[in-house]
Amino acid sequence: MKLLQINSTLNWGSTGRIAEEIGQVVLSKGWESYIAYGRQCNKSKSQSFRIGGDWAVYNHGLQTRLLDNHGLASRKETKHFIKQIERISPDVIHLHNIHGYYLNYSLLFDFLSKVNIPVVWTLHDCWAFTGHCSHYSYVGCNRWHTLCYDCPQKGDYPASCLIDRSEQNFRDKLRAFTLVKNMTLVPVSEWLAGEVRQSFLKDYPMQVIHNGVDTEIFRPQQVCKADLGFDNRFMILGVSSVWLSRKGLKDFLKLRERLSKDEYVIVLVGLDESQIRHLPEGIIGIRRTNSVQELAKYYSVANIYFNASVEETFGLTIAESLSCGTPAIVYNSTACPEIISSDTGFIVEQGDINAVVNIVKLMKETGKQQWISDCRERAVGLYDKRKRYEEYLRLYEGLVSSPLLANT
Structure with missing residues (x-):
């Protein structure tokens, strides 16, 4: 059996690592694994090849900026890629992020509609069913329910500097993405599945498969705060x-104003140098780290994890924190609340810093020791990446053995 995955990156970034690790799973089961990618890559155990090159990415980006036609450039590169698909003759094609300045989705879906190959499409964001954006909750836009127009996020990824083509983009995606009959959608959360059911993709079969965490790396560790350069204050991560x-x-800046600097410290990972320079006293900024081992230590020493995001299709960092035994505070927004339970964290209303302050003070009094076991158990039971990738394997096997049954 042959699996072909398509993603904007290969073994780089969250979706690129997911594609690589799925490939490793199918290889271990005797399948052949191929991954096609558009931009950044690291070494892969699968047979891999790039769609186009740097110049094609730049050209696609330029067209996006000027014409707001993201996903409709790269025609020559996509035609060449289609010939490679025909040469490989895969048994299953698994799409991940097909946006990202490297692929013409109209040509690809026209091809997929004409071949008898089961298609799995993991939806990591909302781009597939909007006229422009990959996320819309932050601005409260619901135009994608019926027809996008006058996009309030024209300047956000995939940014357009001039034209607003959101209405035609919506129509183009509707036409292209509903051509394929034998396609199964995989939203990465129940929240995202609910959104898809309100979109023009609603008639496709869906199976929610959560993103996975490496629970062997992300685990409770005996690490002293001093070893990481922190003092012994209560740490919010x-x-x-x-x-x-x-x-x-x-919201972290607001939280800092409400807590004593002598008793509490906030540590933020993933900031750039400019953001770090402008942090107030009492917030420690750390640049983005590619070391998951280092990140696991931060989660382990933290007293509580605070996810202040209002727009997540899954919430991977929350699951990573739980896997390290640290409870989380999340906003009651998008997919974040479904990651935790009452014995692994707290849900507060968006922007309610007073509630966050009260929880932090309560946790300082009671400690997190009583939470560690429940947090770890939930992460291992629901978000272990090995179990999640096995779900993909079973989905592939079902589609190959009985494609009609798998899509009913």
Whole structure:
């Protein structure tokens, strides 16, 4: 059996690592694994190849900026890629992020509609069913329910500097993405599945498969705060790969104002140098780390994890924190609340810093020791990546053995 995965990156970033690790699972079961990617990559155990090159990415990006036609450039590169698909003749095609300045989705889906190959599409964000954006909750836009127009996030990824083509993009995606008959959608959370059911993709079969955590790396560790350069104050941790507005940096600044600097310290991982320079006293900023071992130590020594994001299709850092035995505070927004339970964390209303302060003070009095076991048990039971990748394998096997049954 042959699996072909398509993603913007390969073994780089969260979706790139997911594709790589799924490939490793199917290889261990005797399948052949192929991964096609568009941009950044690290070494892979699968047979891999790039779609296009740097110049094609730059050209696609330029067209996106000028014409707001993201996903409709790269025609020559996509036609060449389709010939590679025909040569490989995969038994299953698994799509991840097909946006990212490297692929023409219209040409690809026209091809997929004409071949008898089961398609699995993991939805890591909301781009597949909007006229422009990959996330919309932060601005409260629901135009994608019917027809996008006058996009309030035209300047956000995939940014357009001039034209607003959101209405035509919506129509183009609707036409292309509903062509394929034998396709199964995999939203990464129940929240995202609920959104998809309100979109033009609602008639496709869906199976929620959560993103996975390496619970062998992300585990409770006996680490002293001093070993990581921290003092013994109560530590509130926040982690993000990029600290955009929707990730809640301003809320951490508000929280800092409400807590004693002598008793509490906030540690934020993933900031850039400019953000670090502008932090107030009492907040320690750490640049993004590619070391999961280092990140696991931060989670382990933290007294509580605070996810101030208002826009998550899953909430991987929350699951990582639980896996390290540290309870979390999350906003009652998008997918974040479904990651935790009453014995592994707290849900507060978006922006309610008073509630966060009260929880932090309560945790300082009671300690986190009583939470560690429940947090770890939930992470291992629900978010262990090995179990999640086995779900993908079973999905593939079902589609190959009985594609019609698997799509009913």
